[in-house]
Amino acid sequence: MFKKPVYKLAVIPLEFPDLKLNEKIKPSDWEASLFSTKMFNDKNATGQKVYGSMNDFYIEQSDGSCKVDGKVFAAVTVEKKRMEYASGSPRTAILDQALTLVFARDGEKALEGYDGVFFLYAGSRAAITRGNILWPHKGFYSYKGKRITYFICPEGGEKMFSISVIAHEFGHMLGLPDLYARPEVPDMEGLGRWCSMSNGEGQDGRPVHFSAWCKEQMGWTVPTLIDPRVQQKLILSPIEGKNSECIKIPVRPDGTEYFLLENRVRKGFDQNLLGEGLLIWRVVDGKPNLEESHGIAGPAGPGRFPESVPYPSKSNRDFTPMTTPSSTPVKQGGWPLHITNIQRLPDGRVAFQIGYEFY
Numbered sequence: 001m002f003k004k005p006v007y008k009l010a011v012i013p014l015e016f017p018d019l020k021l022n023e024k025i026k027p028s029d030w031e032a033s034l035f036s037t038k039m040f041n042d043k044n045a046t047g048q049k050v051y052g053s054m055n056d057f058y059i060e061q062s063d064g065s066c067k068v069d070g071k072v073f074a075a076v077t078v079e080k081k082r083m084e085y086a087s088g089s090p091r092t093a094i095l096d097q098a099l100t101l102v103f104a105r106d107g108e109k110a111l112e113g114y115d116g117v118f119f120l121y122a123g124s125r126a127a128i129t130r131g132n133i134l135w136p137h138k139g140f141y142s143y144k145g146k147r148i149t150y151f152i153c154p155e156g157g158e159k160m161f162s163i164s165v166i167a168h169e170f171g172h173m174l175g176l177p178d179l180y181a182r183p184e185v186p187d188m189e190g191l192g193r194w195c196s197m198s199n200g201e202g203q204d205g206r207p208v209h210f211s212a213w214c215k216e217q218m219g220w221t222v223p224t225l226i227d228p229r230v231q232q233k234l235i236l237s238p239i240e241g242k243n244s245e246c247i248k249i250p251v252r253p254d255g256t257e258y259f260l261l262e263n264r265v266r267k268g269f270d271q272n273l274l275g276e277g278l279l280i281w282r283v284v285d286g287k288p289n290l291e292e293s294h295g296i297a298g299p300a301g302p303g304r305f306p307e308s309v310p311y312p313s314k315s316n317r318d319f320t321p322m323t324t325p326s327s328t329p330v331k332q333g334g335w336p337l338h339i340t341n342i343q344r345l346p347d348g349r350v351a352f353q354i355g356y357e358f359y
Contacts, residue, residue: 001175009070010114018081027072062220076101116149124157138172162205181299192302212262213288223248231355251334277310295324
């Protein structure tokens with residue numbers, strides 16, 4: 001995981017012989033979209049409403065401990081038409097050509113001091129499949145013996161590409177994994193639109209907050225450790241607040257299964273959140289899944305009846321071994337967990353009780 005306070009990002013815009021960058025979008029517009037602080041909040045260069053820069057987003061996620069800075073270089077024009085790179089070989093030819101042009105123009109030390117590279121190619125999102133070099137993704141590759149960490153996204157064509165997908169891909173640059181449902185990843189149901197490393201990046205330039213699991217991995221929140229065997233009453237403030245409150249409840253002594261509790265409200269980049277209240281994440285062997293209040297399991301769960309995903313809902317204000325969903329540990333020998341009488345307080349905090357005696 002990237003833990004330095006500032007990530008230095010080099011942005012290299014790419015043009016093609018058959019497709020140029022939108023002349024309305026200047027390098028300064030991209031610098032405002034990616035690196036500015038509390039000023040990118042009106043409209044972008046092509047007239048779409050914006051709600052903050054990618055730097056603003058990461059400052060809000062991390063309570064100021066992670067910032068994004070960098071430079072948008074002058075554009076370079078690669079050799080082939082755009083779709084030739086979609087089917088051509090070698091796969092990274094477009095990246096090699098772009099860097100060769102940048103170094104020839106700006107000097108061999110042009111990228112010194114940068115932590116990674118963002119290749120921003122002309123046009124809207126190409127009609128290609130996952131695994132293609134033009135599909136938005138993060139990766140590594142070797143350029144003249146040097147390991148380059150990069151991600152790639154489209155410029156957007158007529159409409160400037162919002163920070164939503166860009167912020168998701170940049171999350172990979174920090175070390176976070178994809179958290180949407182994928183058939184090739186066993187036991188990963190996906191976190192739906194409740195985490196920007198899942199499907200929560202949206203398309204409107206207002207990506208939702210990362211899940212508590214992501215924030216814990218990055219060190220942006222330090223959960224309070226709670227023993228499920230001890231009877232207690234707790235009140236949890238919204239994680240979007242200054243102190244990023246979060247609760248961690250281990251149900252196995254070896255730490256291979258535990259729950260993370262966070263209180264999410266419609267605030268800041270979470271303004272369009274599908275529902276408000278207590279989210280309960282079950283983490284087994286490092287894989288987080290959401291325990292939806294409505295009890296619908298599987299990959300469809302996070303997206304069904306979204307107002308009833310957080311606790312409490314109209315049908316459920318308890319999470320115990322006897323409820324649906326059940327808190328029973330997945331692994332054998334785990335401790336029972338009883339979270340009962342979950343209620344939202346008028347000030348947005350969530351109150352609940354832990355311990356069998358309260359059930």
